[in-house]
Amino acid sequence: MCALCYVDEAMKAKIIAYNAEFHKVSKSPFGSDDQIGMLNLIDAQSRSAILSRADASKVFDLSVDHFMGMPGWFGAGDPTYQIWMTHTPGGEIVDNSMGVSLEANRLVGYSGDAISMYTHCGTHIDTFNHFGYGDLIFNEFNTSEHLGSRTWRKCGAETFPPIFARGVLLDVAGLHGVPTLPPSHAIGEADLTACLKRQEIALKPGDVVLIHTGQMKLWPDMAFVKNTPGLNRQGAEFLAKNGAIMIGADNLTLEQTPTVEPLNFFPVHTYLLAEAGVPILEMAYLDELVGEGIHEFAFFGACIKLRGATGSPMRPVAMPLAD
Incomplete structure (x- = not known):
């Protein structure tokens, strides 16, 4: 059962038709003070629906552990763990x-x-104040009114609720018959639709979508951080417009690096966080799910409530579905 089954018809149509404007922050369809975007689709009934289908006899831990010398995003001078x-x-x-x-x-x-540690170290969620356009972030919050000396006063990690949703794993590495995708492989709509067809699964509004690139085969070697295969903007738009409430992957940045776009060095981050209102999960450990051929599952994840933070560690788990 999808999260939108309990959203009124007017709101459902508004969300499904929701289109971001290129390289401009978006106003939220959930109101002028909204700070959680598409996570608003989670409610009591959607949580109950997915938990009623979960087989708790087996739980998959989708997080990596933190340790000295671990790979991470340190290229911009951020502190190591x-x-x-x-x-x-x-x-x-x-x-x-x-x-x-x-x-x-x-x-x-x-x-x-x-x-x-940097708040984007290890398995973590990106919040909407992490990337925007100029001095604006999602829902038109701005630096002059909403950014203090220490933290943003809007869209911090403390605003995100525990996430209970249907999870969908798209095994792009498996689609191409390789353990790990080639460096800087761009995952666009063609790869994603081919995965869905191969796995005989359909996306539904309210899904958490996770992408398997195979990058965790490199962990914990520092090669993990270089020239990552990942989503391009086209692929991100395809998932967001099909109703994903969070998108994640088993790589460093979710998106392809380096980008082929001349000006925007993180086009997927800016699109999802500033335009589409879809949070990002990075460095998810997906190999066990892939090994057991599980492509649909109950997803649960909650971040640490770090007030104002642009990201927060998360320990997500997946449980197979009983039906």
């Missing part, structure tokens, strides 16, 4: 940070740690 101990059992005997007796520190082994 770092972790360090803030307390160790032996260190507490020396430092006594808790101000207790020596006997207490010898009895209680206290360990603690801290991390530092």
